[in-house]
Every structure is written in structure tokens, then in C-alpha cells.
Amino acid sequence: MNTTKQPSKFSRFIRNNVALLLLIFCVLAITAVVLAVTLTRDNTPIDDNPVVNNPNDDEPGNTKPSEDDPTVPSKKKINVYFSAPVAYDSVGMEFTFGPSNLFVFKSTLNEWSAHKAVDLAGNEGDEVKAMYDGTVIDVGYTFLKGYYVTVDHGENVIATYASVKDTQVTKGATVKQGDVLAYIGTTAENEYREGPHLHLEVLVDNKAVDPMPYVNGEVFRTIEVDA
Ligand SMILES: [Zn+2]
Numbered sequence: 001m002n003t004t005k006q007p008s009k010f011s012r013f014i015r016n017n018v019a020l021l022l023l024i025f026c027v028l029a030i031t032a033v034v035l036a037v038t039l040t041r042d043n044t045p046i047d048d049n050p051v052v053n054n055p056n057d058d059e060p061g062n063t064k065p066s067e068d069d070p071t072v073p074s075k076k077k078i079n080v081y082f083s084a085p086v087a088y089d090s091v092g093m094e095f096t097f098g099p100s101n102l103f104v105f106k107s108t109l110n111e112w113s114a115h116k117a118v119d120l121a122g123n124e125g126d127e128v129k130a131m132y133d134g135t136v137i138d139v140g141y142t143f144l145k146g147y148y149v150t151v152d153h154g155e156n157v158i159a160t161y162a163s164v165k166d167t168q169v170t171k172g173a174t175v176k177q178g179d180v181l182a183y184i185g186t187t188a189e190n191e192y193r194e195g196p197h198l199h200l201e202v203l204v205d206n207k208a209v210d211p212m213p214y215v216n217g218e219v220f221r222t223i224e225v226d227a
Contacts, residue, residue, distance in 0.1 A: 074227040079220040082131045092119035095210040116208035117201040124196040126184040136173040146187025162199040163188035
């Protein structure tokens with residue numbers, strides 16, 4: 001008697017407490033996700049410094065390199081360099097946002113102003129590629145920049161690829177280094193006299209910097225990959 005009644009009591013309990021059980025399940029699920037994220041983050045090195053000469057000296061707690069531990073899959077550090085966004089013929093207007101060289105003459109507008117970018121001259125329709133992995137955070141048009149694609153390349157580096165046409169990506173898209181973002185055009189209204197070119201801006205911590213070290217492949221990130 002008792003044993004046959006038990007299941008029906010149990011199922012009635014479940015039916016009457018669906019909301020409570022769902023809530024408990026949700027709490028457990030969220031806890032599991034938070035735990036998983038926390039554990040994953042702990043395993044990810046947050047070392048921004050690409051040059052590590054003596055990791056053991058820098059971190060007193062790190063007495064044993066992971067290579068010696070057979071349970072930890074061995075990792076190796078590699079440098080991944082930024083790459084040129086276009087196969088450019090020449091640099092038109094250079095980056096001119098510094099104390100020594102503040103202004104540049106813009107022939108089209110017949111005025112002097114800072115040019116916080118570089119203009120990489122190429123052929124109309126040439127591919128404009130992502131210099132590094134990232135996330136597209138804006139695609140749009142302004143009178144000064146023409147059509148543009150803005151990519152967050154991580155570590156507070158944001159690049160805007162402007163004076164382009166036929167944008168190939170949408171806001172929110174994830175891009176890999178070398179992915180085609182758009183094509184070289186003449187859409188920046190105040191720079192059309194320069195001919196087809198990519199107007200490239202790079203912000204680091206929200207401040208404009210000379211993009212050429214990125215274009216020339218002098219900037220890199222050190223990442224860890226499986227050995
Ligand atoms: Zn420009």
C-alpha cells in the first residue's frame with residue numbers, strides 16, 4: 001500500500017512545486033556556469049607583458065613550471081603579429097597628431113587640420129583585411145570618413161578602416177586576421193582628391209596612435225597555444 005502510494009505522492013509533490021523545482025534547477029545551472037567561467041579564467045594567463053625573461057623571479061609563488069607537471073598539458077607561447085590591411089602602393093597622408101607635427105594640409109577642404117590616421121594608397125576595389133582577430137563594433141558612413149568598419153582588436157586597440165566601399169561585415173561580427181572587411185574606395189569626401197585609399201585610424205586606450213607599426217607588422221600579441 002505504502003509503496004504504491006509513494007510514487008503518486010512524489011509526483012503530486014513535483015506537480016505542486018514545479019516553480020520551486022525550476023528555481024532550484026536554475027540556481028544550480030547558474031552556479032555551474034559561474035564555476036565553469038571562474039575555473040576557465042583562472043587557467044587563462046592575464047600577463048600583458050610579452051617579454052617574460054624570468055617568470056620564476058617575477059612570481060615568487062610560481063616555484064614549479066607547468067612543463068614539469070605531467071597532468072598539465074604543455075603550452076607554448078607564440079607571438080602573433082598584426083598584418084597590413086591592404087597591399088598598399090604608398091602612404092598618402094601620414095599620421096600627424098603629435099606635438100612636433102600637429103597639422104597637415106588637406107587639399108580638398110583647403111584647410112589645415114590634424115590627420116589622426118594614415119592613408120594607404122591602393123587600387124579601387126582592393127581588399128581591406130582585418131589586421132588582427134577582433135569584433136566588429138561599428139559599420140557606417142560619415143561625410144569625413146566615408147564608409148567605414150570599426151573593429152575592436154582587443155586589449156583596448158580599436159581600428160577604423162575608412163574610405164572604403166562594399167562593406168562585407170556587420171556590427172557584432174567576429175573576424176579573424178585577414179578576413180575581408182570591405183574594399184578600397186574614395187568615399188571619404190574630404191580626401192577624394194587623394195584617389196583610392198584606405199584611411200586607417202588606430203585608437204589605443206581611446207587615444208589616436210600612429211597606425212604604421214601595426215601596418216608594418218611590428219606590433220604583436222603573445223598568446224599561449226598547445227605545444
Ligand atoms: Zn585620411
